[in-house]
Amino acid sequence: MILPKFTGSREEQARGLAKAMVGLYCEKMEEARESVYAGGRTAGLEALEKFRVQGYAGTRNKLKGNVSRLSFYIRHGVLGIREVAESVRERFGKSYDAIKFWQELGWRQFWRHLYGLWGDGIYEDREAPKVPLGNGTDSVLLAEIVEGRTGLVCMDETVRQLVETGYIHNHARMWFASFVVHFKKLGWKAGERFFYRHLVDGDPASNALSWQWVASTFSHRAYLFNRENIQENGGK
Known part of the structure; x- marks a missing residue:
């Protein structure tokens, strides 16, 4: 999300911000629940250290395959993409599994660059669809x-x-x-x-x-x- 520049009084800016952030947070108390994942830098570093890249390339598409579960920490800036890539390189070298893992990190970085370029344009069709699509809102x-x-x-x-x-x-x-x-x-x-x-x-x-x-x-x-x-x- 790229927030617009709000103008007007403090109250008007607050209303504009609240409107822009609708849907980002729980709107009802019963929707709120404690995360099953530990947050913070310490937990992120521990998760990174525990990750073993062996078998990643061959099993990553299986629901019980070897995936890193590091996306939470990368998403919230607890771990950096370069930091994660370097950790895997230092511990596992340039194996096929490591290279495949780096490629997936590369996709995440690629999306980020496109977001920086297009802004909220990522929420509109970037190309014409290649198959007939419904626009159902049922x-x-x-x-x-x-x-x-x-x-x-x-x-x-x-x-x-x-x-x-x-x-x-x-x-x-x-x-x-x-x-x-x-x-x-x-x-x-x-x-x-x-x-x-x-x-x-x-x-x-x-x-x-x-x-x-x-x-x-x-x-x-x-x-x-x-x-x-x-x-x-x-x-x-």
């Missing part, structure tokens, strides 16, 4: 999805985990986004806002542009999945 259908009432265990479980923990695996994020955009034909912006509201590691650039990548408004093709893809990567 509130009943959206509620069914985000409340975990689709009847599809894989999607409903994704919602439950996201809301309860603030985190889901990146591959699960892609499946869910594809389900919302391509199967249910809802506009990608509704799903993007839902993710950003709940993800502890929710990064404006990575989140919005990843949804666009799935939708094909920032990629050369749409991202689709099937049952076999979930079965292959979901349980191992």
Whole structure:
């Protein structure tokens, strides 16, 4: 989010700021819950030290694969991308797994640069879609999805985990986004806002542009999945 420059009296500026930040925080006390993840610099450094890159390249797409779980700390500035990359290089050298991990860090940095260039333009289609997209805003259908009432265990479980923990695996994020955009034909912006509201590691650039990548408004093709893809990567 890039905040506009507010003018007027102190009260008018306060109202403008409050309006701009709607949806960023819990609006009801019952929505607030203690994070299951420890925050702070000490916890971030401990998590970085515990991460072992071996097997990352071959298993990172599996829900139980070897992923770093460092995105929370990078997102909130507790750990720097260069710092994380250097730590992996010093401990594991230039292995294939390390290189693949650096590439993923590179994507995150790339999104950040685009955010700096485009600002709130990341929330608008960057390209024409490569497949027909719906622009559905069906509130009943959206509620069914985000409340975990689709009847599809894989999607409903994704919602439950996201809301309860603030985190889901990146591959699960892609499946869910594809389900919302391509199967249910809802506009990608509704799903993007839902993710950003709940993800502890929710990064404006990575989140919005990843949804666009799935939708094909920032990629050369749409991202689709099937049952076999979930079965292959979901349980191992």
